[in-house]
Amino acid sequence: MWDAVVVGVGAMGSAALDHLARRGHRVLGLEQFTLAHALGSSHGGSRMIHQSYFEHPDYVPVLRRAYELWDDLDAWQRGHGGNGLFFRTGGVSFGPASSAIITGSLLAARDHGLPYSTLSLADARRRFPQFSPADTDTVFHDDTAGFVIPEETITAQVARAQEHGAEVWENTEVVSITPTAGGVTVDVSRDGRSTTVTARKAVVTAGAWTPRLLGQLNVPLTVERQLMYWLRPAVFEAEFRDGPVFIHDNGTGEHIYGFPWLEGEVPGVKVAAHHNGLPTSPDTLDRTVSPAEVAALRARLALISPALADAEFIDAKACMYTSTPDKNFVIGRDPRAGHENVVLACGFSGHGFKFAPAVGELLADLVESGSLSTGVPMFDPLRFPGVQVAAGR
Numbered sequence: 001m002w003d004a005v006v007v008g009v010g011a012m013g014s015a016a017l018d019h020l021a022r023r024g025h026r027v028l029g030l031e032q033f034t035l036a037h038a039l040g041s042s043h044g045g046s047r048m049i050h051q052s053y054f055e056h057p058d059y060v061p062v063l064r065r066a067y068e069l070w071d072d073l074d075a076w077q078r079g080h081g082g083n084g085l086f087f088r089t090g091g092v093s094f095g096p097a098s099s100a101i102i103t104g105s106l107l108a109a110r111d112h113g114l115p116y117s118t119l120s121l122a123d124a125r126r127r128f129p130q131f132s133p134a135d136t137d138t139v140f141h142d143d144t145a146g147f148v149i150p151e152e153t154i155t156a157q158v159a160r161a162q163e164h165g166a167e168v169w170e171n172t173e174v175v176s177i178t179p180t181a182g183g184v185t186v187d188v189s190r191d192g193r194s195t196t197v198t199a200r201k202a203v204v205t206a207g208a209w210t211p212r213l214l215g216q217l218n219v220p221l222t223v224e225r226q227l228m229y230w231l232r233p234a235v236f237e238a239e240f241r242d243g244p245v246f247i248h249d250n251g252t253g254e255h256i257y258g259f260p261w262l263e264g265e266v267p268g269v270k271v272a273a274h275h276n277g278l279p280t281s282p283d284t285l286d287r288t289v290s291p292a293e294v295a296a297l298r299a300r301l302a303l304i305s306p307a308l309a310d311a312e313f314i315d316a317k318a319c320m321y322t323s324t325p326d327k328n329f330v331i332g333r334d335p336r337a338g339h340e341n342v343v344l345a346c347g348f349s350g351h352g353f354k355f356a357p358a359v360g361e362l363l364a365d366l367v368e369s370g371s372l373s374t375g376v377p378m379f380d381p382l383r384f385p386g387v388q389v390a391a392g393r
């Protein structure tokens, strides 16, 4: 009997494993593929991180805690022979003054006293000649912004958990989770062989596969196809290498974002559009990227950075967002009667990675306390009417 079993060892599962193991729990992680794989939502070499959170200012306290935990994980990884996984580069956001990215970033920064500046267009064009804000744009600089490396994060969180006694089974698919009086019974297929695991608690962090495991809970989740592109600009190479992360809002809520030039698995500048992807599922995700999709991206980039619009195309990869209707996360105890020993975290809606170590901490708190919710109302599974019906409340 394990103290806890973690179902799905991606971003959030590896974080939960890390926190639970360091608190002294006997914990087992079950992952259907290999660790840090490229089939879910946590691959592609970089994830943006920033504190002036345009999505909602209430995320800022969680982000502040996440930054402490990122610094700690980064130091641990460097102390164990790594090259770091958390990099502060600063971040530039630009778009019309009324756009969500500008109004939301200013609101969060002012509400929480975060370090930021707004740049005059002349200043922005001088400091960041690789970008081309329009004459009507406002330019916001977030001093706290940067990026984290998803694959290194999962690897480090698992390694630190294992250092504290955790076990991880790769190539192990969880087929079902059955609550029992004293915990849970988990049926798995391990390297093709069926077996059963028992634990006092289950933490379900299955990303885009969550509906398959927790379907009857009725958390409204939509899986969306998202593309990442790597480009090699012929000009401003030094500026892109030493540059900030960036987000552009075209005034209709469409966001394109990108990273400095990184020498990762795919060297170059990574850019992506946020949301507006086609609905999909883990089984039907189309992983090929068409020339028409690359052309559409180039047209969009022409407004932001001609250097990127004309850059050499290197590669593109597909990934999945798992989104809730309000784009806020779902973190809490399974509210259904009899499911008191199941804790879940899902619906990260395309912006969850930067929170991963803090989500792991919240999940470990839920496992230990048995509470129904984290105390953060916007993460509460019970905010969705269908969930309350399913829970019989």
Ligand SMILES: Cc1cc2nc3c(=O)[nH]c(=O)nc-3n(C[C@H](O)[C@H](O)[C@H](O)COP(=O)(O)OP(=O)(O)OC[C@H]3O[C@@H](n4cnc5c(N)ncnc54)[C@H](O)[C@@H]3O)c2cc1C
Residues within 6 Å of the ligand: 007, 008, 009, 010, 011, 012, 013, 030, 031, 032, 033, 040, 041, 042, 044, 046, 047, 048, 049, 172, 173, 174, 175, 205, 206, 207, 208, 209, 210, 213, 226, 227, 228, 272, 319, 320, 321, 345, 346, 347, 348, 349, 350, 351, 352, 353, 354, 355
């Ligand atoms: C293209 C793209 C760009 C993004 N950019 C950013 C960004 O810049 N900043 C940011 O903060 N966030 C970003 N996100 C969002 C962020 O990456 C996700 O919110 C986060 O990775 C979700 O983590 P997760 O643990 O829920 O899912 P995953 O990391 O996918 O983990 C789920 C795991 O569960 C496993 N699993 C599922 N079912 C089973 C089963 N039955 N048995 C065993 N194992 C199972 C899966 O194999 C997987 O390993 C981006 C996402 C995408 C797709």
